[in-house]
Amino acid sequence: MKKIFFKLFMLPALIYVMSSCSFFKLENAVDPNNPSLGSVSQNATRNQIQSLVTGLEARHRDYLFTITAAFGAFGREIWYLNASDPRWQTDWLGQGGRKPDAAFFGFGATGGAAYATPYQTIKQAEVLIASAQNTSSISEQEKNAIIGFAKTIQGYQFMIAANGQYQNGIRIDIKDEQNPGPFVSYTEALAHIQRVLDEGNQALANAGTGNFPFRLTAGFTGTGFGTIASLRQLNRAIAARLAVYRQDWAGALNALRESFFTLTGDLDLGPAHTYGAPPDVFNPLFFVLNAATTTMIVVHPSLITDALPGDLRVQNKFFRRNVPVVVTTDGIPLSGEFQDRRFPSNTSPVKFIRNEELVLIYAEASAQSGNTTEAVNAINRIRTAAGLPAYAGATTRDALINEILFQRRYSLWCEPWGHRWIDARRYNRLNEIPTALDRGSVFTQLERPQAEVNWDLFKGK
Structure with a gap:
């Protein structure tokens, strides 16, 4: 992979984060507040491990705005x-024949x-894993807890790049930044992600019971995900x-x-990315209701016109503005009459996977496996929660998949990380x-x- 460098910084609050403008190599630091990799790679203290855990959780959320907004625009969940800067519209919406290039806007x-x-x-997860493995300051069970947590995050992040x-x-082989492995196919990438997640699951199985041994934010502990079991x-x-991306329906059900997953429990159950006032960062998906602005995520009009009467998700997620946001690009006026109303404030957390998605995965995997009764039960769990009548359509596989994809549009609207675009691609419905x-x-x-293209062109020279 291109020589894009990683740096590891320690902030005054002892939170490690990776430099946003660097990529794969950790450099030595002379500032005692910005220690080198060497200071944590051998016999790291418990406090240093804690700092790395906190830094990994902070880094885990950095994809959120661009991926959710861009993939959401590709799938016309939002504009x-x-x-x-008209490129947010012209380029992301492919106006005037524009297409992604190697340095896409x-x-x-x-x-x-x-x-x-x-x-x-x-x-960064690899740094955490190596630090945990090469220290005597924590127990074997604690090492397994660290490895399991880090690999779980890695699996999630690999899916962003792959999709x-x-x-x-x-x-997938990036251990040596100066000699990375070759590109592998989407199928091979997903198989690798499965291995990473399975390794993480096994490590957590060897981590004992009780609470995760290091401090996590309220995005985990405050949502019921602060224990090894959770x-x-x-x-x-x-x-x-x-x-479901792998079309492994039995694997999804297992x-x-x-x-x-719970069919009868809270649909909103799930861990979250957390946000706060400086020195933290604000929720990037929050926009003040009715703000007089021409910079905003708005609901794509098709979500309003396609909605079923009485759908509570439309009422709960979409706010009708007094004055639409109107922007004209390439001579085409785009009018956003509705904006996101999910977040009460700019410090509201953002769930990154929820039980509502798991119920819909259960419906999809059941339908694809021929279990129409369970598929309809899961569909009705979603419809009932949205204030809709029970499903009364056909129970063929195609009819059920149509219904599930429709419900996913509203249940997973503008959630990390742009589900509708990926769903449409999975079913050849772009x-x-x-x-x-x-x-x-x-x-x-x-x-x-472009960085990857250049690296393959000039590596070894």
Whole structure:
């Protein structure tokens, strides 16, 4: 992979984070507040391990805005309207025949949030794992807890890169930044992610019981995911999401059985990315209701016109503005009459996987496995919660999948990380994504980042 460098910094609050403008190599630091990799690679203290855990959790959320907004725009869940720079519309919506290139707007030469950022998180997890393995300051069970947590995060982040690149493939062997492994296919990448998640699950199984031994934010502990058992359930939930991408329906059902999936419980159950006032960062998906602005995520009009009467998700998630946000690009006026109303404030957390998605995965895997009764039960769990009548349509596999994909549009609207675009691609339905209003086009995938192209052209020279 291109020589994009990682740096590891220690903030005054002893929180490690990776530099956002660097990629794979940790450099020596002379500032005692910015120690080198060497200070944590051998016999790290318990406090240093804690700092790395906190830094990994912080890095885990860095993809959120760009991936959710861009993938959401690709799937026409949203428009991100921005009058100051029309490229947010022209490029992301494919207006005027525009297509992603190796330095696509919003992603840059390194691929940005769709590529460089996930790999930064993956590499930071490797630093944490190595630090835990090479210290005597924590027990074997604690080491396994660290490894399990880190690999669970890695599995989630690898999926971001894989879904952005799709048929281009990604690199999975990145241990040596000066001699990375080759690109592998999407299928091989997903198989690798399965191995990473399985390794994480096994490590957590060897981590004992009780609470996770290091401090996590309220995004985990405040949502019921602060124990070893609940982290294993999270790992399996992510594995269930992966399984549907692999069309492994039996694998999805098996993973759900070991996850936090519940057909009758709270649909909003799940861990979250947390946000706060400086020195933390604000929730990037929050926009003040009715703000007089021309920079905002707005609901794509098709979500309003396609909605079923009485759907509570429309009422609860979409806010009708007094004055629409209107931006004109390429001579095409885009009008956002509705905006996101999910977040009460700019410090509200963002769930990154929820039980509602797991119920829909259960419905999909059941339908694909021929268990129409369970598929309909799961569909009705979603419909009832949304204030809709029970499903009364056909129970053929195709009819059930149509219904499930429709419900996913509303249940998973604008959630990490742009489900509708990926869903449409999984079922060869990209042509169903509406483009008439923006006169744009729908992309299949992003291009391989320019940095990677350059590295393969000039490596060894």
